[in-house]
Amino acid sequence: MKVLVVEDELKIADYLYKGLTEQGCSVDLAHDGLDGQHLALEVDYDVIVLDQMLPGLDGLALLKSLRTAKDTPVIMLTARDRIEDRVKGLRAGADDYLVKPFSFMELLARLQALTRRGRKQEATELHVGDLVIDLLARKASRNDRRIDLTAKEFALLSVLARHQGQILSKTAIAEMVWDVNFDTNANVVEVAIKRLRAKIDAPFKTGLLHTVRGMGYVLEERPAP
Amino acid sequence: MNAIHSIAGRLAAMFALAALLVLSILAYILDRELATVLERQQVEQLDTKFKDIDYVLKRLRGPEQWERIHAKLDALTPPDRSTQYWILSDDPQIRYGNALAEIVSISQDASSVGELRIGGRAEPMLIRNDYFPADERHAALRFIVGVDSEPYARTRRAFRTVMLASVSGGVLLVALIGYLITHWGLVPLKRLSREAHALSPSMLSQRLVTAQLPAELSDLAQSFNGALDRLEAAYQQLESFNADVTHDLRTPLTNLIGHTQVALSRERSVPQLVEVLQSNLEDMERLRGIVNDMLFLARANQGERPQQLLRTSLAAEVHKAIEFLDFLLEEAQVHVRVQGDAQAPIERSLFCRAVTNLLHNAIRHSPPGSEIVVELAAAEDHARVTVSNPGPAIPAEHLGRLFDRFYRVDASRTNSGESHGLGLAIVKAVAAMHAGNVSATSRGGITTVGFSVLLDAQDSA
Known part of the structure; x- marks a missing residue:
């Protein structure tokens, strides 16, 4: 699974990189909105983990510009847990939403759920x-x-x-x-x-x-x- | 202080307006009355003059006497000509007075009383005009008396000036007195205001002195003190809440720091380090749980409302919660009975969360083999959910605070691992989000805790 993580908080970006790589994902990191936007548009990822508050270009703006070009699944990370924020994110085209502090296990489960679409027939x-x-x-x-x-x-x-x-x-x-x-x-x-x-x-x-x-x-x- | 915005200034102005109105009406009535009286006097004066002449005419013996009459009229005419006489007739011997155009013009009419404006005079003359037909003593004649209304007009002008002066003076005086009275009457309010100014957060128990206040202000001061009471209670609750939250966060933080420091102080094997990380993770999960619940409560407190209200059977949701807690019920050997049902617009996951918390709370406090009863009922505009379980009586002073964050009836249970004392606070928040309230009773060995949701969602929007 090819994942792009756009997150300015270095510690979070670091453990996401480590954790996801160890789960067998190939991970690209971007620490600000503009880098993130560039990578997201240039490279085909299976899923993008996108922080909402970013320097340069904020997550929502990045998501909007991405959606004009691509349908890459996006999971938004946010520290603000208000329903308006959530609605704003989902309206802008986010596929899922995680509120900080979140657990890595949960993120992993959601990422798998997002990329599982169109997977092979379930065994009986x-x-x-x-x-x-x-x-x-x-x-x-x-x-x-x-x-x-x-x-x-x-x-x-x-x-x-x-x-x-x-x-x-x-x-x-x-x-x-x-x-x-x-x-x-x-x-x-x-x-x-x-x-x-x-x-x-x-x-x-x-x-x-x-x-x-x-x-x-x-x-x-x-x-x- | 701006006079328009001060009560004293405004009241003084209103007093002045009232005085102006009353005095003006009085002045108007007096003026009218004076005018009537003066008019009557004028007419009477005219009549008197006329009667004199009438008397003379009636006693007329012959034409030779006209000379005398003319002399008498001359004598009667004052030098300022404020009274004037005219006799109009075809007989030149009888004629008297300079026949002005104005006089000649009215003479055509029948006998009358009226005003006549004569050139050169400021005020009109009051005129009496009578016709005497010809008889054996004299030819037909018309006798006219005119009285100048100037003195009356002067009287009225003088009266009006005095009235205007006294009305204005009166209005000003009333405004001044009104201002002073109000100022004096508002002294207690000023005192109250000074006291209120002196209130400070450092002296929360300070109150306004209501003993010597007039009744109207006493009410206000008491309501204000009531508000202060509630604020103080809320403030203290907030302070104790801060202390509680700090305590609840401190315990896992202490564990984390301590465990990590101990682990790092020596060379450790991998399994030992794994053990430390796992223990840390448990504490961190606990912190995360507290933070998430606090965020939820904060949002509910800020008035956040559910986004997707769905009218649904509450009993169905309660059964869902029971299904979730089924294993715990079996473990605790407790049975749940659901009575009644109600349809209400709810956000299902919020409602389910509240019911789960209530049931979980009941399970933990029920002895094995007992029964928990969930009652659902719609009353007036709310649907109420209550969960009753047999259990130790809860003292009344705790009942009201059960829904406070981090509040625990049994203070010794503060660190009972899994529970962090936010369960019932969340129930309260969910109730508030559905425009409902919470209730708790403890009677005859049965503890009943419940909450309500609004039946008509339109009102809560």
Whole structure:
């Protein structure tokens, strides 16, 4: 994935570059609006991460000039969280919006969502190690042993399996499983993961559902230590 | 102070206007009355003069007596000619007075009383004109008496001058007295103003002295003091809120700095460093959560309104929140019952967030095996959502403050990890965004917390 990051805050630009590069993206950096505009118009990117407040040329103006020429997906970053700002950004043609402070995991998830458009047909059966998830029959089994899951547990498992190998934050999980798009103190995701783990991991030798402390959860087969 | 903008100046002007109006009406009435009286006097004077002549004419013995009559009329005519006599007749022996054109012109008419303007005189003459037909003693004649109205006119002019002077003087006097009275009457207001000037943020508990104020100002001062009370309460709430937010931010910050410093003070293995980063991340996520919620509350406080109100079943939204919290309910072994329903225009994610916070709050305070009841009802112009759960009684002094930011009934629970005390403040903000309010009661071992949303979205726009 080829990404352009237009961000004047050096520390943010730095970790975005590092984080995205490590996720396998090829990243270009621009530290002001004019550089950003030049790159955005000259190079074909899969997605552009655009700060709203920029020296030289502000994010909205850059976006407007970009939209006259290209449809590159754009995710806006802003420190101002007023609905007018959001509406202004979306009107100007932004595809998504993130308010600072945002988590890197969330940015990554949104970037993937933006570039996933027109992706290949979803599989009907997912495999994670010896775990098999039949999305049509809504059944899961491990080592040919049927695992009984409630509807929500199955929804959680299929979300994790669709993103296997990828760390999902609690916020992302809450949004994908329960369609809850607000911050809450309720530790619903932790409890749900605990229950799911009790069903899919506890009876078996190897665990597939891992906690990445501070980041979220990942479903993957890890080599035995 | 500009006189037009001062109360004393304005009242003085209004007094003056009122005095002008009243005195002018009086002066007008007096002037009319004087005119009537003077006119009557003039007519009477005319009549008296006329009767004299009439008497003479009636006693006339023969034409030889006309000489005497003319002499008598000469004698009766004063030197300033303010009274004049004319006798018009075809008989030259009878004729008297210089027959001016004006006199001749009226003589054609029948007997009459009227005014006649005679050349060379400032004021018209009041004229009585009578016709005496011919008889055995004299030929037909016309007798005319004229009285100059100049003295009457002078009297009226003098009267008018005096009236004008006294009305103007009176108006000025009333304005002055009015000004002084108002000035004197406003002394308590000035005192109040000085006191209000002396109020300062450093002495929040200072109030205006209402004891010696007149009733009208006492009300004002009391309302002002009421406003000061509310301001003081808000100010103190803000101060304690600042202290709370600092505390809530300080804890994770201290953790972050401490952990990082300890980690960097020695050579550490990679797993140890990873452990530190992970711990840091948890604290930072907590900070982010607080900052985001604070931003949300700040926006709601600034009067931000939901953008997409959708009329929908509140029960359906409550069920969504229950579904989300299902695992927690099972863990806590608590059951939720939903009663009633209402249709209201809401922004669904905001409403759901508020209900989730209320339910989460209820779950944490309910003993295992108990039941939480969510009641939905539409009353008048609001739809109300209440969540009741069995739990320890909450003292009345805490109930009103439950919705304050960072407020906790149990002060010892301030650092209970996941909860940062903004849940109910967010409920209040969501209610405010839907033009509703919040309520909390604790009775008979049941705690009920709820909020309302406006039923008619048009009013909130």
